[in-house]
Amino acid sequence: MTGRWLGAAALAAAVLAPACAGGPPVPATLEVGRQPCDHCRMTVSDARFAGQLVAPGEEPRFFDDIGCLTAYLRDGEIPPGAVAFVADHRTRDWLRAADAVYTKAETLATPMSSHVIAHGTVASRDADPDARGGAPVSATELFGPSGPPGGAR
Numbered sequence: 001m002t003g004r005w006l007g008a009a010a011l012a013a014a015v016l017a018p019a020c021a022g023g024p025p026v027p028a029t030l031e032v033g034r035q036p037c038d039h040c041r042m043t044v045s046d047a048r049f050a051g052q053l054v055a056p057g058e059e060p061r062f063f064d065d066i067g068c069l070t071a072y073l074r075d076g077e078i079p080p081g082a083v084a085f086v087a088d089h090r091t092r093d094w095l096r097a098a099d100a101v102y103t104k105a106e107t108l109a110t111p112m113s114s115h116v117i118a119h120g121t122v123a124s125r126d127a128d129p130d131a132r133g134g135a136p137v138s139a140t141e142l143f144g145p146s147g148p149p150g151g152a153r
Contacts, residue, residue: 025054025083025150027094030062039068040112049110049117051086051097053149055079067114069097070142073149083150084143089117090128098139098151101125105134116142 030052035044038061044050051069053061058079063069066086073084084097100118108115108130116137119125139147 025056025081027052027085028054028060028062035062037062037064037068037111039063039072040065042111044111046111047087047092048089049087051084052094053078053082053084055082065110065112065114066102066116066118066142067110067112069148070114073143078149084148086118088120088124089130090119090124093120095120096150097143097148100139102137102139102142103131103134104137105131107133 030044030047030050032044032047036042037044038053042064044062044064046064049065051063051066053063053069053072061072063072069084069086085094086097086100087093088095088100095118097118100120101122101124103117103119103125104115105117106115108117110116117128117131117134119128119131125131139151
């Protein structure tokens with residue numbers, strides 16, 4: 001029993017640490033296949049399409065599709081100090097949603113059919129075969145005129 005409790009405590013500390021630490025929020029660790037999407041409730045099954053919202057003092061909110069992240073931000077209450085992150089589709093590295101390069105690839109199946117993928121740079125997008133033939137999409141088109149939370153540094 002003690003081992004299970006310690007394991008659960010360690011996991012909770014690892015998940016909450018990014019949101020509780022001083023300074024701007026940083027991306028939390030995503031447990032693919034175990035984490036539900038905070039918008040559609042489907043399990044996040046592929047990190048290449050994932051997003052997250054991290055706010056000071058709160059548990060991170062994960063999303064299985066960039067479309068779920070944008071819908072949640074449009075419809076939900078955004079906590080103060082929150083920062084939105086998306087995964088680089090090619091590298092799976094987390095990056096601030098405001099800094100990402102977005103592509104709508106109609107032929108690419110995404111978890112909730114948004115067809116939107118993100119990359120950290122134009123070079124990363126150009127090196128990703130899944131982005132070929134897609135159309136660039138601005139953060140403003142996806143997130144609205146104010147962009148995703150955490151855009152200003």
